[in-house]
Amino acid sequence: GHTRDSANYNMIATDYARSPAKPVVDAEPNYEDIPNGLNPANPPLDDYDVRKKTYWALFAGAFGATYGNYEVYGFYNGNQPGLLPWKQALNQPGAGQMRFVRRLMQSRQYLGRVPDQSMIVSGTLGGSDHIQATRAGDGSYGLIYSASGKSFTVDLTKLSGSTLQGWWYDPRTGAATSAGQFARSGTQSFTPPSSGYGKYWILVLDDTSKGYNAPGLVSVGADLQGSVAGSVSDANGTVPYRLFRPNGLAAGQKAPLILFLHGVGDRGTDNIAQLEWMGGLVNNTRSGQYAAYVLAPQIDTHSWFQSFTSTPTPAMALTIQALKQVIASENVDTTRIYVTGTSMGGMGAWDILDREPTLFAAGVPMSGGGDVTTASTIKDIPIWAFHGSADPVVPVAKTRDMIQALRDIGGTPKYTEVAGGGHVIWDPIYQDLSHTLYAWLFAQSRPAPAAPVAVPEVIAPVISTPTPVTTVPKTPPPKPPTFSVTPVTIQKPKQPVKRKPEPVFKAPPAKPKAPVVSKLIKVKNWK
Numbered sequence: 001g002h003t004r005d006s007a008n009y010n011m012i013a014t015d016y017a018r019s020p021a022k023p024v025v026d027a028e029p030n031y032e033d034i035p036n037g038l039n040p041a042n043p044p045l046d047d048y049d050v051r052k053k054t055y056w057a058l059f060a061g062a063f064g065a066t067y068g069n070y071e072v073y074g075f076y077n078g079n080q081p082g083l084l085p086w087k088q089a090l091n092q093p094g095a096g097q098m099r100f101v102r103r104l105m106q107s108r109q110y111l112g113r114v115p116d117q118s119m120i121v122s123g124t125l126g127g128s129d130h131i132q133a134t135r136a137g138d139g140s141y142g143l144i145y146s147a148s149g150k151s152f153t154v155d156l157t158k159l160s161g162s163t164l165q166g167w168w169y170d171p172r173t174g175a176a177t178s179a180g181q182f183a184r185s186g187t188q189s190f191t192p193p194s195s196g197y198g199k200y201w202i203l204v205l206d207d208t209s210k211g212y213n214a215p216g217l218v219s220v221g222a223d224l225q226g227s228v229a230g231s232v233s234d235a236n237g238t239v240p241y242r243l244f245r246p247n248g249l250a251a252g253q254k255a256p257l258i259l260f261l262h263g264v265g266d267r268g269t270d271n272i273a274q275l276e277w278m279g280g281l282v283n284n285t286r287s288g289q290y291a292a293y294v295l296a297p298q299i300d301t302h303s304w305f306q307s308f309t310s311t312p313t314p315a316m317a318l319t320i321q322a323l324k325q326v327i328a329s330e331n332v333d334t335t336r337i338y339v340t341g342t343s344m345g346g347m348g349a350w351d352i353l354d355r356e357p358t359l360f361a362a363g364v365p366m367s368g369g370g371d372v373t374t375a376s377t378i379k380d381i382p383i384w385a386f387h388g389s390a391d392p393v394v395p396v397a398k399t400r401d402m403i404q405a406l407r408d409i410g411g412t413p414k415y416t417e418v419a420g421g422g423h424v425i426w427d428p429i430y431q432d433l434s435h436t437l438y439a440w441l442f443a444q445s446r447p448a449p450a451a452p453v454a455v456p457e458v459i460a461p462v463i464s465t466p467t468p469v470t471t472v473p474k475t476p477p478p479k480p481p482t483f484s485v486t487p488v489t490i491q492k493p494k495q496p497v498k499r500k501p502e503p504v505f506k507a508p509p510a511k512p513k514a515p516v517v518s519k520l521i522k523v524k525n526w527k
Contacts, residue, residue: 001026001028001029001030001031001053002028002029002030002031002034002035002036002037002038002045003030003036003037003038004030004036004037004045004049004128005052005127005128005130007126007130008026008029008053008056008057008060009056009057009059009060009130009132010060012024012026012056012057012060012061012062013060013061013115015061016060016061016062016115023063023064024061024062024063025062025063025064025065025066026053026054026057026062026064026065026066027065027066028066028068029050029053029054029057029065029066030045030049030050030052030053031045031050031068031069031070031073032044032045032046032047032049032050032067032068032069032070032089032092032093032094032095033045033046033069033070033071033083033084033089033092034068034070035070036049044070044082046093046094047092047093047094047097048197048198048200050067050094050097050098051094051097051101051171051172051200052128052147052200053065054067054098054101055101055132055145055147055171055202056130056132056145056147058101058105058134059115059132059133059134059143059145060115060132060134061114061115061134065101067094067095067098069086069089069090069092069094069095070083070089071083071084071085071086071088071089072086072089072090074086076089091301096268096301097171097172097174099174099265099273100171100172100173100174100216101171103174103216103276104143104169104171104174104202104204104215104216107212107213107214107215107216108136108140108141108143108204108212108215109136109138109140109141112136112137112138113134113135113136113137114134114135114136114137115132115133115134116133116134116135116142116158117132117133118155118158119133119135119142119144119154119155119158120133120144120152120153120154120155121153121154121155121187122151122152122153122189123152125150128147128148128197129146129147129148129150130147131144131145131146131147131150131152132144132145132147133145133154135158135159138160139158139159139160139161139207140159140160140161140206140207140210140212141159141204141205141206141207141210141212142154142158142159142203142204142205143202143203143204143205144190144202144203144205145200145201145202146192146200146201146202146203147200148195148196148197148198148199148200149192149193149194149195149196149199149200149201150192150195151189151190151191151192151195152189152190153187153188153189153190154187154188154189154190154203154205155187156182156184156185156186156187156188156205157184157185157186159184159205159207160184160207161184161207161208161209161210162183162184162209163181163182163183163184163207163208163209164181164182164183164184164205164206164207164208165178165180165181165205165206165208165212166178166179166180166181166182166190166203166204166205166206167179167203167204167205167206167214167215168192168193168201168202168203168204169201169202169203169204169215169216170201171200171201171202173268173269173270174216174268174270174272174273175216175270175272176204176214176215176216177193179203181208184207190203202215216272224242224272224275226244226245226246226247226286227242227243227244227245228242228243228245229241229242229243229271230242230243230322230325230326231271231322232318232321232322232325233318234314234317234318234321236314236317236318237300237303237314237315237318238318239297239298239299239315239318239319239321239322240269240271240297240298241271241295241296241297241298241322241326242271242272242274242275242295242296242298243293243294243295243296243326243330244282244285244286244293244294244295244296245293245330246285246286246287246291246292246293247286247287247291248287248288248291249291249331252331253331254331254332254333255291255292255293255331255332255333256292256293256332256333256336256337256338256442257292257293257294257295257326257327257330257332257333257336257337257338258281258285258292258293258294258295258338258339258340258441259295259297259319259323259337259338259339259340259352260274260278260281260294260295260296260339260340260341260345261297261305261319261339261340261341261342261344261345261346261348261349261352262274262276262277262296262298262299262341262342262344262345263277263341263342263343263344263345263346264343264344265343266298267298267299267300267301267303268298268300268301269298269300270298271298273298274296274297274298275296277342277426277427277430278294278296278430279427279430279431280427280428280429280430280431280432281294281340281430282294284430284431284432284438285438289442290438290442292442293326293330293332295322295323295326297318297319297322299315299318299319300315303315304316304344304348305319305341305344305345305347305348305351305352306344306347306348306350306351306368306370307351308351308371312351312355316348316351316352316355319348319352320352320355320356323337323359334446335361335445335446335447335448336361336442336444336445336446337359337360337361337446338360338361338362338363338364338441338444339352339353339360339362339363339364340363340364340365340366341365341366341368342366342367342368342426343366343367343368343393343394343423344368345368346365346366346367346368346369346385346394347365347368347369347370347394348368349363349364349365349368350363350365350368350369350370350371350374350378350402351370351371353370353374353377353378353381353383354370354371354374354377354378357377357378357381358446360381360446361381361382361444361445361446362381362382362383362384362441362444363378363381363382363383363384364383364384364385364386364437364441365383365385365386365399366385366386366387366425366426366429367386367387367388367391367393367394367399367423367424367425367426368394368398368399369394369395369397369398369399369401369402370398370402372401372402372405375402375405375406375408375409375411376409378406378411379406379409379410379411380411382413382414382444383406383411383413383414384413384414384415384416384437384440384441385399385402385403385413385414385415385416386399386415386416386417386418386425386426386429387399387400387415387417387418387421387425388417388418388420388421388422388423388425389417389418389419389420389421390420390421390422391421391422391423392422392423393422393423394423396417399415399417400415400417403415414440
């Protein structure tokens with residue numbers, strides 16, 4: 001390990017061929033930022049070296065590979081020459097790009113996959129140009145990794161079906177672009193979109209009869225069917241968005257709109273990652289009685305939806321701009337516009353309700369608290385909040401406090417606290433197997449704006465009237481909040497799907513007048 005271009009795929013292949021067969025993991029390939037060959041005189045390995053060894057291992061037959069970072073495992077404080085502080089190193093490119101490895105592998109049948117270099121008939125090359133192939137055991141898909149973008153020729157008869165759909169998958173961004181469809185016969189040559197050191201690509205070949213989504217979209221997420229891509233920009237940047245349009249609407253028929261705000265782990269610019277947790281939401285609103293537009297903006301890795309100040313974050317300002325752009329261009333029922341969000345997006349849902357209180361008919365924030373000082377602004381908006389009682393990322397008190405603040409001034413929010421639930425509670429809620437969430441949500445509406453009445457202009461003298469002084473009685477201290485803990489039955493998926501952990505949330509600074517409380521998060525079992 002820790003050596004650029006060393007042939008880990010040969011070691012994996014040797015272990016894979018042993019009898020009896022045993023699982024193989026490449027536990028220490030290349031760590032990001034570690035000196036090449038462990039020689040301090042050499043330049044460090046980068047994100048390309050990390051990704052390359054990971055794909056080589058997986059495609060050669062490993063069922064897993066580890067990611068490591070030199071500064072992080074050493075907990076370097078930034079005083080060492082040429083090394084980052086370990087907290088800053090957590091955001092190195094290779095760390096974030098590991099999610100694209102997982103998404104690619106989970107978007108196809110994972111179990112039953114086999115390495116198969118015989119698919120490549122043009123030669124597998126060596127060094128940084130090495131080409132590695134794997135496929136489904138039943139031939140329903142094939143993955144060919146070209147480490148430096150070199151052209152190659154594939155034996156298509158190794159796959160199943162009569163027609164194949166090709167995709168170019170970019171491991172740097174997780175984006176997939178179509179490479180066309182063609183008959184499954186003989187051999188065919190492929191040239192990646194770019195080539196050179198660090199410019200590598202994965203060719204994905206699918207049997208069209210199997211109905212696979214685009215590479216990188218896991219089955220529990222939303223596929224791109226029925227969606228269009230868009231973006232908004234201002235002087236601060238650009239926010240891309242994905243808009244899902246409902247099916248089966250009559251010409252001119254208006255439909256509700258749901259704004260979905262994603263969590264920290266789905267930030268980026270690929271306009272795909274934000275869909276990871278949206279499967280239940282999109283599938284329930286594609287058509288039928290709950291047919292609705294679903295708008296999903298994506299903010300970049302340096303941005304936040306919520307600010308906890310009177311000024312919106314640049315990302316929130318662009319999110320509001322995107323929402324209003326879609327309202328103006330689509331047949332949206334403006335009396336039924338809703339917002340929901342998870343984790344950071346849950347905080348964003350509370351935030352946008354405060355900034356646009358006359359726009360939304362209801363809000364459904366999950367695993368994210370709000371600013372209690374905004375309660376008076378949003379107390380009349382129907383809200384159903386959700387939070388896990390054992391959330392280790394965003395404390396459940398964040399939502400409890402918000403709910404109590406609303407109740408203290410006459411609001412009537414709904415609140416479901418998932419008994420024993422952690423941070424990621426939203427999959428079964430969006431799936432809504434109990435048929436309660438969407439029935440409640442779509443029953444909420446705002447009054448339609450009244451038609452303007454023409455009134456003749458009357459010019460009258462201005463009379464200054466003293467304003468009476470009203471003495472407001474002191475509000476008695478609120479009673480201690482009580483919250484019922486509601487169990488939520490989670491239906492197990494047909495195939496287990498391993499999830500990435502949601503990053504520990506780092507809240508933006510509080511309002512200047514509010515006291516700041518620092519908390520130290522102890523990470524257990526760090527290796």
